[in-house]
Amino acid sequence: xxxxxxxxxxxxxxxxxxxxxxxxxxxxxxxxxxxxxxxxxxxxxxxxxxxxxxxxxxxxxxxxxxxxxxxxxxxxxxxxxxxxxxxxxxxxxxxxxxxxxxxxxxxxxxxxxxxxxxxxxxxxxxxxxxxxxxxxxxxxxxxxxxxxxxxxxxxxxxxxxxxxxxxxxxxxxxxxxxxxxxxxxxxxxxxxxxxxxxxxxxxxxxxxxxxxxxxxxxxxxxxxxxxxxxxxxxxxxxxxxxxxxxxxxxxxxxxxxxxxxxxxxxxxxxxxxxxxxxxxxxxxxxxxxxxxxxxxxxxxxxxxxxxxxxxxxxxxxxxxxxxxxxxxxxxxxxx
Numbered sequence: 542x543x544x545x546x547x548x549x550x551x552x553x554x555x556x557x558x559x560x561x562x563x564x565x566x567x568x569x570x571x572x573x574x575x576x577x578x579x580x581x582x583x584x585x586x587x588x589x590x591x592x593x594x595x596x597x598x599x600x601x602x603x604x605x606x607x608x609x610x611x612x613x614x615x616x617x618x619x620x621x622x623x624x625x626x627x628x629x630x631x632x633x634x635x636x637x638x639x640x641x642x643x644x645x646x647x648x649x650x651x652x653x654x655x656x657x658x659x660x661x662x663x664x665x666x667x668x669x670x671x672x673x674x675x676x677x678x679x680x681x682x683x684x685x686x687x688x689x690x691x692x693x694x695x696x697x698x699x700x701x702x703x704x705x706x707x708x709x710x711x712x713x714x715x716x717x718x719x720x721x722x723x724x725x726x727x728x729x730x731x732x733x734x735x736x737x738x739x740x741x742x743x744x745x746x747x748x749x750x751x752x753x754x755x756x757x758x759x760x761x762x763x764x765x766x767x768x769x770x771x772x773x774x775x776x777x778x779x780x781x782x783x784x785x786x787x788x789x790x791x792x793x794x795x796x797x798x799x800x801x802x803x804x805x806x807x808x809x810x811x812x813x814x815x816x817x818x819x820x821x822x823x824x825x826x827x828x829x830x831x832x833x834x835x836x837x838x839x840x841x842x843x844x845x846x847x848x849x850x851x852x853x854x855x856x857x858x859x860x861x862x863x864x865x866x867x868x869x870x871x872x873x874x875x876x
């Protein structure tokens with residue numbers, strides 16, 4: 542069978558692009574823009590994205606602010622103050638609300654995203670951090686990192702309804718839409734624990750062997766895999782959620798934290814405190830590492846816009862002040 546010359550040309554472009562990436566992984570992420578931010582050169586944390594409006598919510602932890610950035614106009618629309626030590630952010634599309642973990646007041650704040658106004662403040666333990674929404678029970682599960690428990694908030698009444706002790710420092714939390722469980726990284730015990738929201742009981746515990754001190758989590762519903770970033774030994778551990786078996790571990794840049802994924806390109810990003818992002822490609826439920834790419838010191842937070850494939854990294858100091866660094870993958874054909 543003959544191959545059309547144009548097909549050969551496309552293949553060669555893909556081949557040389559891949560070869561260039563192998564030689565220089567940083568060439569894969571192309572800089573788009575650096576947007577100056579206010580609030581000083583202090584720590585940022587989680588982000589949350591509304592794909593319907595293009596609004597990106599950024600926790601400026603050190604400034605006690607939530608930055609609202611319009612990804613369609615590349616402009617800061619608002620800076621909401623009064624949230625000292627804000628860490629975790631979670632957007633719930635069906636409610637048009639953002640939930641923010643405000644550590645210094647030990648609360649989760651509920652924000653109406655349509656009018657950018659505060660609706661409620663709910664007690665959430667000692668140090669509320671990562672969050673996951675459970676649509677089955679209309680509840681938010683909040684990692685109380687220092688308190689060593691999972692706080693449960695009813696989003697209809699905006700009240701704390703329960704807390705589940707986990708026996709030590711807790712990392713991030715993710716909802717599994719297939720098993721309908723909430724998975725949490727129990728850092729102190731070096732394990733992943735699953736909670737059944739119907740009973741509010743821990744129903745599965747998986748000790749980790751390939752990494753130490755899991756903190757950041759990402760759960761991919763398509764592959765039904767859970768990845769845990771371990772910050773004591775810079776490892777990414779895989780958990781097969783079909784069989785509850787630990788899979789391969791991968792090397793990460795130093796001090797990994799927040800993870801996000803581009804589902805259509807099958808690209809997994811792991812941002813780190815060292816300012817590098819470790820980039821992986823998922824295929825057939827396996828990862829292959831593309832490289833560690835420098836972003837900027839302290840750029841440990843990453844958010845993907847699946848529609849445009851743009852990737853957002855708040856950087857505490859770039860030049861004279863903080864910026865929102867926007868990058869996009871280079872044009873590479875994936876089989």
